Amino acid sequence: MNASVREQFPILNQEVNGHPLVYLDSAATSQKPRAVLDAVRRYYELDNSNVHRGVHTLGSRATDAYEGAREKVAAFIGAAHPEEIVFNRGTTTGLNLVAASYGDANVNEGDEIVLTPIEHHSNLIPWQQLAKRKGAVLKYIEPNPDGTINVEAAAKVITDKTKIVAIAYVSNVMGVVHPVKEIGALAHKHGAVIVVDGAQSTPHTKVDVQDLDCDFYALSGHKMCAPTGIGALYGKKALLEKMEPVEFGGEMIDEVGLYESTWKDLPYRFEGGTPIIAGAVGLGAAVDFLNELGMDNIAEHEHKLAMYAMRRINEIEGLRVFGPQERKVGIVTFNLDDVHPHDVATVLDSYGVAIRAGHHCCQPLMRWLEVSSTARASFYLYNNEQDIDRLIDALIRTKEYFGDAT
Template sequence: MDTRAIREQFPILDQEVNGHPLVYLDSAATSQKPIQVIEALNSYYRQNNSNVHRGVHTLGTRATDQYEGARNKVKQFINAYSTQEVIFTRGTTTAINMVGYGYARHFLTEGDEIVITEMEHHSNIIPWQQAAKFTGATLKYIPMEEDGTITLDSVRSTITDKTRIVAMTHVSNVLGTVNPIKEVAEIAHENGAIIVVDGAQGVPHMKVDVQDLDCDFYAFSGHKMCGPTGIGVLYGKKHLLEKMEPVEFGGEMIDFVGLYDSTWKELPWKFEGGTPIIAGAIGLGAAIDFLEEIGLHQIEAHENEIVQYAQGLFTDMEGLTIFGPEKRSGLITFNIEGVHPHDTATVLDAEGIAVRAGHHCAQPLMKWLNVTATARASFYLYNSKDDVDRLVEGIQLAKEYFGDVF
């Protein structure tokens, strides 16, 4: 994969920050956008800006064709059975909340179980906490191994015939752990439960086939996969989406409105109340075109090479703690002994290196790791081994600086 040629397609990366060439290592928070996505947004607003579905004029037809065309791209990208199973949302958080409100609160009762893990992002914890409080269901956690993975034995011992929902991240945004979703889905289904997958860190970095995984719901965000912010997807099996209740009511999602009652449109529009995120969906479609032209398998292989290179260098550094398993997705979370992660990130930023520091919306996991915060370097298709070298040099500077201070 020609990383240099790929990098040239991302205008934002061609700049200096604090007098140094930018090294962007925060793609797990949000990825940068290639020129193709930027131009798709520009073209829509310049030439086709109109509301969708309702109008019969030319601009409305163009906008509708682009919007629904993006839905079809998503369907093919994740191998959904039908475009009716692809719901556009504001992002992963909204998508998971839709399942928490539209499904869990209507079908769970007291004594039922919701099973999750301690490695979840807050977006895949809080909706289930709220659903459990609302319905009287019990929230349970699958035990984690010392390296931040889960075993199928632990999954089997936690899921019971009372379990109704299993919610799990595909890839941990802190540890880089890649969970065995297909096998967990099989165990969940054997016990009569459904599985909801947080795919925010999965879809951008590996080829995802929702039919092969046999997941019941899969949520992801456009902005982590070279697309715009404010657009995401909830995939759901058609028979489950048909049972679910909408969580937003108003225009677009209705079939018939009377004075005292209303009926809903068919899927997927039943869940897309109001004017949808038209430009965002079109931008997401352009991002999918971009990623597929390069190839998800190539992107995954490239990230694996980068993270293995980084792990090798990190392991040789004294006073550095790396969190997570040896086999991981494209990120490394670490702490420097005696240095707060925010201080580490500040020193790195002074060198033009962007990393994330904090609890990463994963406070239960921070408690499990026995830390208050960590620093995280996350890699994507536009990163190279040179970026890793710059990161290592920056970490060494932070060690030297705070070693002198203390």
């Protein structure tokens, strides 16, 4: 990625606390390029209307933009059919839909749901609640000491009683890329489905859901240059067709009577109410932007940044890095001596460097790591080595500050 890419993100052209902004929190939410900002603005200025209902020109243009975005997302992740893409608020909503609809219909008492202890809460709590409702058993694949997951460990846990395997493609804390294709094949061998949390993978690497052969795949637009509040759930058509809606109202109905109603075909039965039209338009524009840059180029850029960051961070004594040394995705999570991560993040912010601190919605993982919280720097296509140098300089100053304080 060159300087011209960075220039397309106007928010980065500012100072924070008297220093040029270095934004290293893209795993929480990415920044938005002008192409996306302009697309959303144009929609509201020129095409704002509800979709699927009106026959007037604005309604037709809005519908074309909304459904065009669905086609773009389907192609972007390799779905076989646009109707396999259900628009929603994001990964959390998509995972909850699968748990509430597919899970309630297919999981029974004594059945098993297989997870890992390093999942984001959004890919943990819905399955906990499903297990409670249905009397199912939660089982966990044991990670390796560096946080990676291998198929051999999964094979010890997945059995013929397993109905659902839910796993993140990429860890939001340690940047680990999990072998979801191989674990999915193992799940299918035992008659189970695999649900993939794609929040951290979709923005950073080329995804092909047909090649992965995953049954469900959830993503969030705001982590891939799109607006907040928009995301998508991919589901195999044969599975979605058998699933019941979990939200009811306008847009998702076919016929309504006083005592019985029927639902529309896919995907509309899962999109009750006025949809997130502007968000979908923005997501479509984000897909165009990422495609223009090339996902392989983005992945290569991030890998180089991540490895550079690991080399520089390892120069700092007293800094503990969590996860493997080899990084493919731009996420580096660490703790500095005995300094609380929130204090680290606060001092870094005083130098204009924005990182994340806390448990990152992964409290079971924090307990597995035997810490209460961590600091996390995450990189994306608009970052460069100078940003990492600024991070390292600020960390050194932070260490000196707290060293002097003691």
